[in-house]
Amino acid sequence: MITGYYADGKTSARVAARLEVVTQAPAIVVLWDTDNNTELQRSDLADIKISSRLGDTPREFMFADGGLFVSPQNQQIDTVLKTLNSDNGLSLNHRLESNIGLVLGSVVLALLFAWLTVTQGIPRAADMMADNMPEVMVDQFDQQMTVLDSTLFDPSNLPDTEQERVRQLFQPYLDQHSQLNPKLHIRSGIGVNALAFPGGDIVFSDELIQRAVNDEQLVSVLFHELGHLQHRHFLRRTLQDSMVVILLLFVVGDIESLDMVMGIPALLADLSYSRDFEREADLFAMQQMHSNDLDLDAFSTMMLLLSATEEGQDEEQGEYKSSEYNFGALKGFLSTHPKSEERAAMVEEFKAGL
Amino acid sequence: MADQDQSVVSGQQADVSKLSVEFKGNGFEYFQIWIVNIVLTIVTLGIYSAWATVRNKRYLYSNTYVDGTSFSFLAEPLTILKARLMAVGIFILISVAGGISPAFSVMFGLALIVGIPFFINQSLAFKMRNTGYKNIQFRFSASYGEAFKAIYLWPLLGMLSLGILYPLAILRGVQYRANNTAYGTTNFQFNGTFKDYAIVLLIAAGLGIAAAIIVAAIGQPLGAIISLLAYLAVIAYVIVATSNLFYMRLQLKEHGFDSNMTVLGYSKTMLINIVLIVLTLGLYLPAAQIRMIKYVTSCITVHANGSLDDFAAAEQENVTAFGEEFGQVMDFGI
Numbered sequence: 031m032i033t034g035y036y037a038d039g040k041t042s043a044r045v046a047a048r049l050e051v052v053t054q055a056p057a058i059v060v061l062w063d064t065d066n067n068t069e070l071q072r073s074d075l076a077d078i079k080i081s082s083r084l085g086d087t088p089r090e091f092m093f094a095d096g097g098l099f100v101s102p103q104n105q106q107i108d109t110v111l112k113t114l115n116s117d118n119g120l121s122l123n124h125r126l127e128s129n130i131g132l133v134l135g136s137v138v139l140a141l142l143f144a145w146l147t148v149t150q151g152i153p154r155a156a157d158m159m160a161d162n163m164p165e166v167m168v169d170q171f172d173q174q175m176t177v178l179d180s181t182l183f184d185p186s187n188l189p190d191t192e193q194e195r196v197r198q199l200f201q202p203y204l205d206q207h208s209q210l211n212p213k214l215h216i217r218s219g220i221g222v223n224a225l226a227f228p229g230g231d232i233v234f235s236d237e238l239i240q241r242a243v244n245d246e247q248l249v250s251v252l253f254h255e256l257g258h259l260q261h262r263h264f265l266r267r268t269l270q271d272s273m274v275v276i277l278l279l280f281v282v283g284d285i286e287s288l289d290m291v292m293g294i295p296a297l298l299a300d301l302s303y304s305r306d307f308e309r310e311a312d313l314f315a316m317q318q319m320h321s322n323d324l325d326l327d328a329f330s331t332m333m334l335l336l337s338a339t340e341e342g343q344d345e346e347q348g349e350y351k352s353s354e355y356n357f358g359a360l361k362g363f364l365s366t367h368p369k370s371e372e373r374a375a376m377v378e379e380f381k382a383g384l
Numbered sequence: 385m386a387d388q389d390q391s392v393v394s395g396q397q398a399d400v401s402k403l404s405v406e407f408k409g410n411g412f413e414y415f416q417i418w419i420v421n422i423v424l425t426i427v428t429l430g431i432y433s434a435w436a437t438v439r440n441k442r443y444l445y446s447n448t449y450v451d452g453t454s455f456s457f458l459a460e461p462l463t464i465l466k467a468r469l470m471a472v473g474i475f476i477l478i479s480v481a482g483g484i485s486p487a488f489s490v491m492f493g494l495a496l497i498v499g500i501p502f503f504i505n506q507s508l509a510f511k512m513r514n515t516g517y518k519n520i521q522f523r524f525s526a527s528y529g530e531a532f533k534a535i536y537l538w539p540l541l542g543m544l545s546l547g548i549l550y551p552l553a554i555l556r557g558v559q560y561r562a563n564n565t566a567y568g569t570t571n572f573q574f575n576g577t578f579k580d581y582a583i584v585l586l587i588a589a590g591l592g593i594a595a596a597i598i599v600a601a602i603g604q605p606l607g608a609i610i611s612l613l614a615y616l617a618v619i620a621y622v623i624v625a626t627s628n629l630f631y632m633r634l635q636l637k638e639h640g641f642d643s644n645m646t647v648l649g650y651s652k653t654m655l656i657n658i659v660l661i662v663l664t665l666g667l668y669l670p671a672a673q674i675r676m677i678k679y680v681t682s683c684i685t686v687h688a689n690g691s692l693d694d695f696a697a698a699e700q701e702n703v704t705a706f707g708e709e710f711g712q713v714m715d716f717g718i
Contacts, residue, residue, distance in 0.1 A: 039520070042520045043518075
């Protein structure tokens with residue numbers, strides 16, 4: 031005998047009820063109103079939709095006419111269903127879910143899968159997609175700087191002569207990469223920063239130009255930004271981020287219920303991609319510095335100069351001035367850019383490999 | 385697992401008017417279900433995800449009790465799977481087409497702006513249609529115009545009036561959701577006012593300004609941390625104040641609701657969740673969800689004025705899951 035309550039589906043009233051098996055084959059059950067001892071339902075077990083066991087949540091028996099019997103007595107229900115040899119309402123899931131070894135195995139498998147997908151699968155897929163996309167028309171980005179100028183940037187405050195000097199300095203290197211269609215813009219309002227946008231717009235801030243001690247350091251930053259363009263980082267990051275969201279949707283099921291919390295894994299993946307792209311751009315910069323016979327140390331000196339700046343001011347997250355907060359060990363994990371020491375070490379490694 | 389053998393029928397107690405909302409699930413149990421679902425989803429190349437969604441949601445709904453009776457999640461996995469495949473297909477099509485021709489992206493963007501109110505209506509209808517309590521389903525039904533006004537028109541007026549009408553925009557949004565929702569044939573009624581929301585926003589603005597003054601006085605290094613904390617505190621305040629307001633001003637016939645969430649309680653729950661999720665590489669997600677639900681439900685009470693037994697069922701209706709799934713893929717879900 032299984033006890034619970036019955037709701038007929040017409041009103042929200044519920045009555046205490048008990049379910050009894052009348053005959054074994056065919057399996058016929060009767061549902062009794064416990065208080066009045068009247069018959070509520072009589073049905074073949076096969077015609078009842080019984081919910082599968084799920085943790086310790088109450089089981090639901092949906093009768094053909096929409097009446098619902100609910101009981102929390104999972105153990106008894108399973109026993110009764112087994113003796114009736116019915117697989118109605120008995121699912122494999124609960125057995126899997128309550129097997130600790132299997133759960134632990136699932137954890138390992140899920141972590142391994144997530145790791146491989148996020149670090150290998152998605153970046154490769156995005157790479158392939160980016161390579162197979164037609165060259166995006168240049169004029170599509172014509173309006174880009176106008177929009178950015180009216181929102182993010184302020185005009186440069188550097189004297190015209192200084193701006194012209196930087197342009198002259200960069201011109202030969204920009205010409206080397208004319209297939210990327212790079213255009214230099216000097217602006218302020220973004221702190222010590224340099225940014226590259228799809229379509230070829232490269233923005234240097236006044237503050238960054240002033241911070242550099244020599245020209246080679248400035249050129250190293252330019253090459254880094256050209257690296258972002260060369261490897262289509264903007265497009266690939268967008269593609270990768272949307273793939274992470276789709277993956278999360280499929281794997282976790284719903285991302286809406288706790289948007290703020292569910293966003294964290296996606297954010298961590300995005301930050302990890304960002305750091306990979308920075309490394310790729312760094313490598314590009316070093317190769318270019320080398321092939322142009324420029325001093326590779328200028329690049330690492332620039333990194334150190336910029337990280338010294340980071341300590342001092344801490345307002346906006348940007349290309350070089352990453353949003354690093356003091357979380358100790360978590361610092362690297364939560365940052366858009368690799369640590370400056372790591373980037374300087376990369377230079378040494380690169381030099382050793384020459 | 386031991387069965388709870390006590391009778392589920394708690395008896396008719398007409399004199400008791402304050403019914404607590406109880407969540408009986410636990411984090412580890414949900415984790416077991418969740419992780420097995422994930423592995424089955426991976427093994428089936430994503431097909432199982434619809435069954436996983438149903439199983440996860442069923443766990444959350446079936447463990448939420450009001451007056452000793454739990455809610456039910458009623459959606460069929462196949463309905464969700466069909467909609468999900470369609471939504472992802474369209475999303476991929478749009479991404480690829482947008483990469484080939486930017487003009488297509490613009491066209492699609494415009495179509496989406498027109499479509500969003502329709503999809504949000506559909507998504508809410510799907511959610512409500514698949515929520516049951518005492519074998520009576522919830523319903524949501526709103527016109528396109530109502531959705532359009534709540535989603536675009538009022539927020540726009542709020543901005544154009546430099547925030548003066550913003551409380552009204554929030555109020556209209558909540559009214560759109562609440563007043564178009566029904567339990568069976570009985571509509572909910574939201575009695576909040578412009579003044580309610582104006583007070584919340586004024587306090588939030590006041591907190592923000594106070595924090596800004598303190599930050600300016602302290603100076604940069606420490607100020608950055610304080611402004612981040614203040615920012616989070618203001619967000620927590622707005623979330624807590626508006627959801628308390630929602631329940632306090634909500635009515636279902638002669639029955640009322642109450643909620644006493646606190647900024648401290650909410651922030652504590654949120655912070656613990658965030659830290660544990662980061663430390664466990666996301667494995668804490670399901671337990672975090674449970675922790676938050678437990679906190680929120682523990683703060684809500686139903687003020688039953690007499691019996692909750694006489695709600696009548698609405699007519700049968702079918703709602704596709706497309707709006708819901710599309711909303712999640714395109715990230716305009718609410």
